[in-house]
Amino acid sequence: MEFEITRARPSLFGDIAHGLGFWTDRSAVHEAAAQGRVLQLQKLIENGASVNIVAVDSITPLHEACIQGHAQCVKLLLDAGAHVDARNIDGSTPLCDACAAGSLECVKLLIERGATVNPPLFTFSPLHEACMGGANVNAAKLHETALHHAARVKNLELIELLIEFGGNIFSRDNLGKRPIQYTRPGSASALCLQFYEATPLSLQQLCRITLRKTLGRRALGVFTQLGLPNTIVCFLSYAPSPAPELFQS
Structure with a gap:
C-alpha cells in the first residue's frame, strides 16, 4: 500500500521524502540491508533503487543495516547517498541504532560521514502523529542521544568514540537521566563517564x-x-x- 506525500518535512526527515513520492511497507533495499546481502544491495543500487526509501514506520535501509551491524551495507548505502541523520518513527537515527547494536565499525562510518552525535529534539508533524495513531509511542526515546544508547549496551569503545566526537555527556532523556545513569556503578562504562563528567x-x-x-x-x-x-x-x-x-x- 502506498501513500502520497504532499510536502516534505525537513524538521523530521531532512529531504528523505523529496523526489520519492511514496512510502512502502518494505522494499527490496530494506531486506537486503537488514540481511547483510551486500552483492544484492549493490545490484539494486546499480539498477537505480532509492537508498532513501522509507517504510511506513519511517525506517530507512540505513537504519536496517545499522541495527544489524552490517558495516559493508552501511558503507554501500552512504556511498550511494543515504541520509546519515534520517529519523525513524521513534526518533532514532542510524547512529542510535548502530550504538544499540554495539557496532563500532558502523558508528565510525556514520560519524566519518557527518552523523549528528547529539541529534536535536523535535516536535511531531501531523503526518507523524497520524502514522502513530495519535499516540505518543516510545516517547522516552525521543530525547535519547547516541551516547544514551552506548551507555545502555555497556560498550566502552562506543562511549569513548562518541565523546571524542563531541557527545554530550550531560544530555538528559525524557526521564531526566544522563547517559551515566544507564550504567552499573563501578563498571568500566560508569568510570569512563564519571571521568569525563569531572574532567573538562x-x-x-x-x-x-x-x-x-x-x-x-x-x-x-x-x-x-x-x-x-x-x-x-x-x-x-x-x-x-x-x-x-x-x-x-
Missing part, C-alpha cells in the same frame, strides 16, 4: 570538535586544503598521527 575537555579537543561541527561532512576535504602540517591534519581528522607526542594533554 582540553582546549585542543574543543577546537577539533568545533571545527568538525562547523565544517560537517566537508571537514576531511577542507583540512587537507588548508596548508597545515600533516600531523595537525591527522589530529583534526581523527587519523593516526605520525607524531602523537605533539598532542599530549
